[in-house]
Amino acid sequence: MSAPVIRQFVGSIPDKGQAQTEFDTNVDAFLDWQALQFAPDLVAFGTWTNDVANSVLATALAGDLPALTGKAGDYIRANAAEDGGEFRTPAQVLSDIGAATTAQGALADSALQSVASLTQTQAEDDASTVFGTVSGQRLAQAVASVYYDETTYVISTPVATLEILDLGAYNRLEIDAGLDYVSSGSCVIQVSADNGSTWKTTGYSAAVVDNGGGSDITSGFPVIRGSVSAWSGNAWISNFNTAAVTTFSGMGVGGGGARVSSGAGSAVEAVAYNAIRILGEGNITSGRVVLRGYK
Numbered sequence: 308m309s310a311p312v313i314r315q316f317v318g319s320i321p322d323k324g325q326a327q328t329e330f331d332t333n334v335d336a337f338l339d340w341q342a343l344q345f346a347p348d349l350v351a352f353g354t355w356t357n358d359v360a361n362s363v364l365a366t367a368l369a370g371d372l373p374a375l376t377g378k379a380g381d382y383i384r385a386n387a388a389e390d391g392g393e394f395r396t397p398a399q400v401l402s403d404i405g406a407a408t409t410a411q412g413a414l415a416d417s418a419l420q421s422v423a424s425l426t427q428t429q430a431e432d433d434a435s436t437v438f439g440t441v442s443g444q445r446l447a448q449a450v451a452s453v454y455y456d457e458t459t460y461v462i463s464t465p466v467a468t469l470e471i472l473d474l475g476a477y478n479r480l481e482i483d484a485g486l487d488y489v490s491s492g493s494c495v496i497q498v499s500a501d502n503g504s505t506w507k508t509t510g511y512s513a514a515v516v517d518n519g520g521g522s523d524i525t526s527g528f529p530v531i532r533g534s535v536s537a538w539s540g541n542a543w544i545s546n547f548n549t550a551a552v553t554t555f556s557g558m559g560v561g562g563g564g565a566r567v568s569s570g571a572g573s574a575v576e577a578v579a580y581n582a583i584r585i586l587g588e589g590n591i592t593s594g595r596v597v598l599r600g601y602k
Contacts, residue, residue, distance in 0.1 A: 311351040316340045455481075455601040462486070465590040472503045475581035477600030480544040484530075484585070484596045487537045487562065492588025494538040494561075495527030498553065498574060499582040506584060513555065513572020518565075527586065528555040529570040535561025537594075538587065540568075548579050 318340070319325075321333040373383075373392060381394040395403065456477075460469060474480065488494065493515075499506050508526060515522055515529035522532055531538045540559020547553055553574040560567050574580070585596070 311348060311355055313348040313352060314340075314344045316345070455599045457597065457599045460596045460598070462591055462594050462596075465489070465592045467590055468584045468586050469591055469596060470503055470582065470584040471596075471598060472499075472582045474583065474600055475502070475548050475579070476602055478546065478548055479601040480542075480547055480583065481599040481601070482542040482544075482557075482596060483540075484542070484559070484594065485537075485539045486585065486587060486591050486594035486596065488587025488591045489536070489589030491534055491536050493524075493529060493533045494531040494585065494587045495524065495529050496542060496544070496555070496557075497527040497584050497586065498544075498547075498580040499584070500578050500580050501582075503582045503584070507574060510575055511572055512575050513570060515568050515570035517561075517568040524570070524572065528557065528572055528574075530557040530559050530568065531561045532566060532568045532570075533588075535566045536588070537562030544583070548581060550577050550579050552577050553580060 316337060318336040319329075319333045321330055321337055323330075325333065373394060378394045381396055382400050383392045383394055385391075386393045458471075460471065462469065469486070482496075486494070497506050497508060511525050511527055513524045513527070513529055515524055515532045517532045519532065519534065522529070528542065528544070530540060530542050538559045538561060540557065542555065542557030542559075545554045554571075555573065556569075556571045558567075558569040585591070
């Protein structure tokens with residue numbers, strides 16, 4: 308159905324600049340066009356527009372919507388054939404949602420089981436520094452690298468030294484100490500490569516300084532310089548269980564002499580150690596040491 312034509316006015320539009328006679332003639336012609344052409348054409352166009360709209364709506368809805376009678380409060384969805392609609396009660400909608408949720412949960416469980424069943428067949432290179440995908444083994448190595456064990460040692464009876472053995476699993480040691488000993492002197496830490504059967508008593512390259520001066524030390528890792536009878540502080544030993552030069556740093560305050568010391572050094576040789584001992588001047592009479600071993 309073709310759209311009706313609205314005929315255009317072909318005369319002169321009335322204008323205030325025209326002479327009176329010309330203006331009157333143009334007004335009459337324009338009014339005749341409005342009454343005899345424009346109005347009937349406009350009515351015909353409106354009728355055509357309404358017919359087209361109804362036809363389009365009827366075509367769009369034909370066969371798509373079921374009857375609405377008795378369906379108050381229901382929901383509509385596309386049917387399984389995808390050629391029309393169907394109503395669902397609220398209870399049916401909830402059941403549909405539950406079934407869909409259960410299906411999604413089954414898919415999620417299946418995905419998790421697939422991930423859990425993955426196996427690592429690629430050989431891992433512990434020395435690799437290549438940036439890329441992290442495997443399960445690499446992740447385990449990363450977690451292990453920051454894991455530490457902590458043990459507390461309490462001294463209530465005087466001992467010549469505090470020996471701590473079986474430290475071969477740790478690459479780095481952290482020591483928090485508060486120890487009293489008999490004589491006014493220094494305090495050092497020595498290491499062992501055979502779990503305490505023998506101790507490295509010489510050959511250290513270390514130094515300690517405090518507000519009274521400084522000293523080179525070759526008998527161990529120094530934590531307090533001297534003229535005190537206690538050590539309260541911290542020490543760190545790195546590269547402990549690897550065939551690399553073991554390094555040390557420590558600091559603390561010494562009771563009885565108002566001395567604050569800071570020491571550092573190395574064991575010189577590239578040896579893997581597995582035990583330490585703490586020696587105060589004379590017997591260690593009492594105190595407490597917390598040792599953390601990092602793998």
